[in-house]
Amino acid sequence: MKAYQLTAWQQPPEFRDVEVPEPGPGQVLVKVGGAGACHSDLHLMEWPEGTFAWDLPFTLGHENAGWVEVLGAGVKGVEVGEAVAVYGPWGCGRCRACRLSRENFCERAAELRALGGGLGLNGGLAEYLLVPAARLLVPLGDLDPVDAAPLSDAALTPYHAVKRNLHKLAPGTAVVVIGVGGLGHMAVQLLRALSGARVVAVDIDDRRLEHARELGAELVVNSRDGADAAERIRAFTGARRAAFVLDCVGAQPTLDLAVQIVGRNSQLTVVGVGGGVIQLGQLTLPFGCSVCTPLWGTRAELQEVIALAQNGRIHVDAHYFGIAEGPRVLQELREGKIMGRAVLVPDLD
Ligand SMILES: [Zn+2]
Numbered sequence: 001m002k003a004y005q006l007t008a009w010q011q012p013p014e015f016r017d018v019e020v021p022e023p024g025p026g027q028v029l030v031k032v033g034g035a036g037a038c039h040s041d042l043h044l045m046e047w048p049e050g051t052f053a054w055d056l057p058f059t060l061g062h063e064n065a066g067w068v069e070v071l072g073a074g075v076k077g078v079e080v081g082e083a084v085a086v087y088g089p090w091g092c093g094r095c096r097a098c099r100l101s102r103e104n105f106c107e108r109a110a111e112l113r114a115l116g117g118g119l120g121l122n123g124g125l126a127e128y129l130l131v132p133a134a135r136l137l138v139p140l141g142d143l144d145p146v147d148a149a150p151l152s153d154a155a156l157t158p159y160h161a162v163k164r165n166l167h168k169l170a171p172g173t174a175v176v177v178i179g180v181g182g183l184g185h186m187a188v189q190l191l192r193a194l195s196g197a198r199v200v201a202v203d204i205d206d207r208r209l210e211h212a213r214e215l216g217a218e219l220v221v222n223s224r225d226g227a228d229a230a231e232r233i234r235a236f237t238g239a240r241r242a243a244f245v246l247d248c249v250g251a252q253p254t255l256d257l258a259v260q261i262v263g264r265n266s267q268l269t270v271v272g273v274g275g276g277v278i279q280l281g282q283l284t285l286p287f288g289c290s291v292c293t294p295l296w297g298t299r300a301e302l303q304e305v306i307a308l309a310q311n312g313r314i315h316v317d318a319h320y321f322g323i324a325e326g327p328r329v330l331q332e333l334r335e336g337k338i339m340g341r342a343v344l345v346p347d348l349d
């Protein structure tokens with residue numbers, strides 16, 4: 001099968017012919033339905049060698065769903081043909097964090113030398129994906145894996161970020177989502193579904209801001225003009241400012257904006273991997289403001305996200321492409337032309 005692989009750091013990925021993997025004991029082979037193209041794919045390609053202790057090559061694609069194709073010896077509890085989302089952070093499965101389903105915070109991450117499929121190990125930009133353990137598969141029920149793939153990252157990552165701060169999101173408080181791309185368009189919906197907070201969306205593209213408004217953002221602000229954006233948001237929040245700022249970009253201008261709009265005893269959470277830095281120390285931020293850079297979400301939370309999608313409370317706005325179109329999709333993602341999420345679908349090749 002063809003696989004879209006990262007073969008050298010700071011080089012574009014390549015299509016390579018690889019063997020269809022055979023699942024060993026405990027493993028599961030999944031036929032890929034869809035694999036989301038994530039902005040972090042662009043960032044990881046740009047990292048210099050040694051940023052992470054990951055061995056090359058590996059197949060990209062860390063946001064996957066599909067159908068169970070072959071069960072390795074001893075696998076029970078999943079059926080061949082079953083529709084599943086693939087939980088992305090592949091932990092050791094045995095440490096305390098992993099046993100609590102928090103494999104995103106696996107205590108043995110350093111020795112695993114990979115974060116998961118598409119991030120150090122072979123991911124979903126191929127016809128088949130080898131999943132190392134059945135516990136990493138979450139049943140999708142009636143959801144189509146082609147549509148559901150982005151739930152495993154674009155929805156799970158903001159879900160985790162929001163859920164851990166729900167106690168700060170009393171009705172009437174203001175929350176600001178910066179960046180209305182794959183993660184951001186899910187974040188707006190999740191905040192609407194889970195809290196009574198008033199949602200402000202920030203982006204530099206008016207089409208994405210219109211999208212955010214359709215999804216329930218009360219105020220949308222184009223931050224292309226810098227200082228004016230902070231003023232407009234502060235006019236909306238008043239002196240209380242934002243109780244929660246979720247930065248899905250993480251670049252220097254967005255972090256600078258976040259610092260200007262966040263309130264006292266608030267939460268500033270950065271999930272975008274844009275390389276910006278926040279100065280943290282007394283008097284650099286409002287008193288009581290917590291800063292967090294979480295990673296992805298837990299296995300249990302993926303189940304919850306899927307339940308929200310099944311109940312129609314959230315939906316992914318996706319655009320579909322064949323895997324052969326990977327290079328064009330990544331280029332359009334880089335240029336900010338993708339609305340919602342781009343999903344690469346092997347069956348479209
Ligand atoms: Zn991602």
Ligand SMILES: [Zn+2]
Pocket residue numbers: 091092093094095096097098103105106107108109
């Ligand atoms: Zn672990």
